[in-house]
Amino acid sequence: MERNVRGRDLPWLNNAIKKAIHERDYCFRKAKQPGGENLWSTYKRKRNRVTCMIRQKKARYYKSLIQESQSTPQKLWKAIKKCLSNKKPCEQKPKSLRINSTITSDNREIANGFNKFFTNVSATLRATLPRVYEATSAKSSGNGNDISPKDIKFVFRPARKGEVLKVVSSLKRSKSPGLDNIPPEL
Numbered sequence: 001m002e003r004n005v006r007g008r009d010l011p012w013l014n015n016a017i018k019k020a021i022h023e024r025d026y027c028f029r030k031a032k033q034p035g036g037e038n039l040w041s042t043y044k045r046k047r048n049r050v051t052c053m054i055r056q057k058k059a060r061y062y063k064s065l066i067q068e069s070q071s072t073p074q075k076l077w078k079a080i081k082k083c084l085s086n087k088k089p090c091e092q093k094p095k096s097l098r099i100n101s102t103i104t105s106d107n108r109e110i111a112n113g114f115n116k117f118f119t120n121v122s123a124t125l126r127a128t129l130p131r132v133y134e135a136t137s138a139k140s141s142g143n144g145n146d147i148s149p150k151d152i153k154f155v156f157r158p159a160r161k162g163e164v165l166k167v168v169s170s171l172k173r174s175k176s177p178g179l180d181n182i183p184p185e186l
Helices: 015-032 037-068 073-083 107-119 121-128 132-138 161-170
Strands: 097-099 102-104
Touching (some): 015 037, 037 073, 097 107, 107 121
Antiparallel strands (some): 097 102
């Protein structure tokens, strides 16, 4: 028997889950029939097992999808969008939020908490990441040969025309211009 499934692709749905779904549905049909009252507990057990199997398989799939796409931001955002539900966004705001170990339900305090968090993200990251000079001086041999940022020099070689053309032609035309305001389509 073949069934047509509408909607989006479900890559986590394997044969074991399909078989468990079939068994669950069979128990449900039998439990609904007259005299099937004792099958309700079997149906509930199978229902819970199917739910657990789907959740575990789905979580593993999305975890591996995100890990595989961490190489580029574009792939990562595509994977994140795939993880999010296709349902219409729920315009539900948090009822309470923990800010500095206190739980608040005041809308203004919640908004200020989000604002403070997102405005301090870069400062928090900067504080946790080691600076170049600190990282190199931590590996110091102690003999005064420490490398400071002013000792680091870059050497540029002239770019060949073919290299420049290759890079320019590989730019995606749909992307916005950078800080130099030069659009990708020349």
